[in-house]
Amino acid sequence: MRILVLYYSQTGQLRDIIDHCLAPFVSDPLAEVDIVPIVTRHRFPFPWSNLEFFNLFPESVNGIPFELEPLGVDRSKDYDLIVLAYTVWFLQPSVPISSLLQHPNTGQLFKGRPVVTIIGSRNMWVLAQERVKQHLHRLGATLVGNIALTDRNKNLVSIITIIRWMFHGKKEAFWFFPPAGILKRDIEGSSRFGEILHHHAATGSYQGMQNVLNDAGAVNINPSLLLLEHRATKLFRMYARFISAKGDFTSVERLGRVKLLSKLLPLGAFILSPITTLSTVIVSILKKKALARQVDYHRKNDLSENPY
């Protein structure tokens, strides 16, 4: 079994998930696991400055690719499985991963291969995965599995802790808040998904694997958060257009609009989010069946039976 893992992780959280999840492969002498980080020419800082974080918004939302350093992949190897591990930036796959999926050389690598995605995000990843599904389909790859780990704390709590983590590099618990990010025990427990994956990879058949992963808790979708994600995506697209109208990533002219976003987005999260949460609860009761169909669709890996 030859497995290629492609990933981008800033703080190491996603790398930690990969290491736990793929432990059953690493301890198997018959498996060869190559773990390759994706590196952009432009290095994104951590912790982030306010301006750098929000200036990346339009490129993230619109999936505009950045230049990549040469991929450290041995092209002579015939991989049996690709694991694409990614985080979510502004409801889209992170810029390094989005750039990889649009890179001219990526086609050859992915074409005809089974792919498993591993996601490590705050709590909104579903529409980013739709974008990844579309890229993989275009590249001729087959998405055979998905594992999504999220921060299971309340939405507002995770917003507060992630802001402190991303802008000040502080992940530990403070006051009555929990540590930022995904629970340690969820990360450690992800090796059970790896065991399911290992079993299927060893037989070479991924039929029915996603159902087994889902039963083990690999993909949990909260219908209210899904509604919120749809609404936010529409607003994000509008605001991304508004900023991009003033120039690209390097443009100084757009910084006024970027600064405005840095005020509006937290305001939106703290003031509008509780109101929208209330309205999404009402909508999720009224549209229970339609939402259930959407959740069902997002727990699968193909693009057919799209309920939208």
Ligand SMILES: Cc1cc2nc3c(=O)[nH]c(=O)nc-3n(C[C@H](O)[C@H](O)[C@H](O)COP(=O)(O)O)c2cc1C
């Ligand atoms: C610029 C930026 C935007 C983010 N936007 C989202 C988001 O829309 N949804 C989400 O669930 N997580 C979001 N996150 C959290 C990341 O998905 C991820 O969990 C976190 O950055 C840690 O990942 P790491 O392994 O790269 O350190 C964002 C993080 C960054 C840096």
